[in-house]
Amino acid sequence: MKLLIIEDDPIISETVTICFNLRWPEAEVVVTDSGEEGVKLAESERPDVIIMDVGLPGIDGYETLRQLREITDAPAIMLTGRDSEVAKVKGLEWGADDYITKPFSHIELLARVRAVLRRGGSSSSDESQGAYKNDAAGLDIDLDSRVVTRNGRQINLAPLEYSLLFHLVSNEGRVMPHQTLLAKVWGREYVDEVDYLKVYIRRLRTKLNDDPQNPELVHTERGVGYIFQVRSKSGSNATAADKIVNKRVSISADE
Numbered sequence: 039m040k041l042l043i044i045e046d047d048p049i050i051s052e053t054v055t056i057c058f059n060l061r062w063p064e065a066e067v068v069v070t071d072s073g074e075e076g077v078k079l080a081e082s083e084r085p086d087v088i089i090m091d092v093g094l095p096g097i098d099g100y101e102t103l104r105q106l107r108e109i110t111d112a113p114a115i116m117l118t119g120r121d122s123e124v125a126k127v128k129g130l131e132w133g134a135d136d137y138i139t140k141p142f143s144h145i146e147l148l149a150r151v152r153a154v155l156r157r158g159g160s161s162s163s164d165e166s167q168g169a170y171k172n173d174a175a176g177l178d179i180d181l182d183s184r185v186v187t188r189n190g191r192q193i194n195l196a197p198l199e200y201s202l203l204f205h206l207v208s209n210e211g212r213v214m215p216h217q218t219l220l221a222k223v224w225g226r227e228y229v230d231e232v233d234y235l236k237v238y239i240r241r242l243r244t245k246l247n248d249d250p251q252n253p254e255l256v257h258t259e260r261g262v263g264y265i266f267q268v269r270s271k272s273g274s275n276a277t278a279a280d281k282i283v284n285k286r287v288s289i290s291a292d293e
Contacts (some may be wrong), residue, residue: 039155042085044102045075046094047119050140054089057144071095073102081109087151092118092129100132107133111196113154117142125232130237135198153225153278157198159262170207174268175255177246179207188246198223199242202235206256206266239264 041058045051055067068083070076073094080088088106092099103114108215113135118125126137135154138147170179176189184200186193195203201223217229224234228241239258240250249256257265 039064039087040068040083040085040086041066041151042076042079042083042112043069044073044088044090044094044099045069046071046091050091050117054144054147057148061148073097073099073105076102077105077109079288080106080112084110085112087155088114089151090114090116091146092116092125100128103129103134111178113157113197115150115154127233127237130234131241133196147284149227153227157201157224172207172210172268177207177255179204193245195242195245198238199245202238202242203246205264206264210266213259213263213265219263235264236278 039062043051043054045054050070053073055069058065058067059161063087068079068085068232070079071094073090074096076088076094078091079085088110090099094102097105097117099118103116106112106114114133115136116134117138117140118129119140129137135157136150138150167291168181169178169180174180178187181204183194186195186200186203202219205219205222216235218230220229220235223238224231228234239256243249243250243253243256246255254269255266257267257269259265273277
């Protein structure tokens with residue numbers, strides 16, 4: 039495993055490096071104190087996970103993250119002293135996979151790294167086997183290759199976005215509670231992180247060209263969760279047959 043740390047505080051960089059060397063001796067740690075260099079290293083070193091500060095000199099963490107997302111889908115965990123919902127949501131909207139407020143324990147950081155690697159690096163057998171096709175939505179998903187197309191246009195989804203879409207369509211017509219989606223996509227330790235879900239639902243709608251003000255596919259059940267259901271602009275359900283082919287029944291299991 040290769041870890042890239044983008045942090046201008048040498049004490050934090052050193053202690054995080056020591057922590058990973060002790061807990062994961064096989065891990066290779068690459069460190070830089072600037073966003074510009076971090077982008078270059080991400081392109082040349084191809085890290086498995088990125089840990090980065092928000093308050094970097096030169097280009098800040100948000101701009102660094104934007105540039106990183108143009109070249110890599112490696113999970114990124116942002117470190118910041120800004121303990122506010124606004125800062126957290128902004129980081130998630132710019133492409134962060136997780137967010138830790140300073141000061142933090144190394145046990146917490148290691149747990150978060152394991153969590154993002156588990157989500158991004160493993161392909162569950164439940165998320166494969168066959169194809170999903172919905173003519174009314176113009177949506178096709180090859181569950182083996184994880185290729186998503188809508189109206190003939192291929193949609194590039196990050197691993198978390200794909201997993202979220204998968205669990206929504208696998209439970210089509212059923213309201214998926216916030217906690218259920220968070221547990222399935224992020225892990226059970228994230229069931230209270232509703233902001234994460236809101237940000238990724240917004241990103242998923244944008245990529246699917248599903249107007250958040252008047253969605254046709256992903257609908258909000260306020261205070262409860264989300265439902266995937268094809269509805270016309272008037273709100274009625276589509277009547278076209280939707281089907282999942284050669285797919286394990288277990289993927290729609292309740293929680």
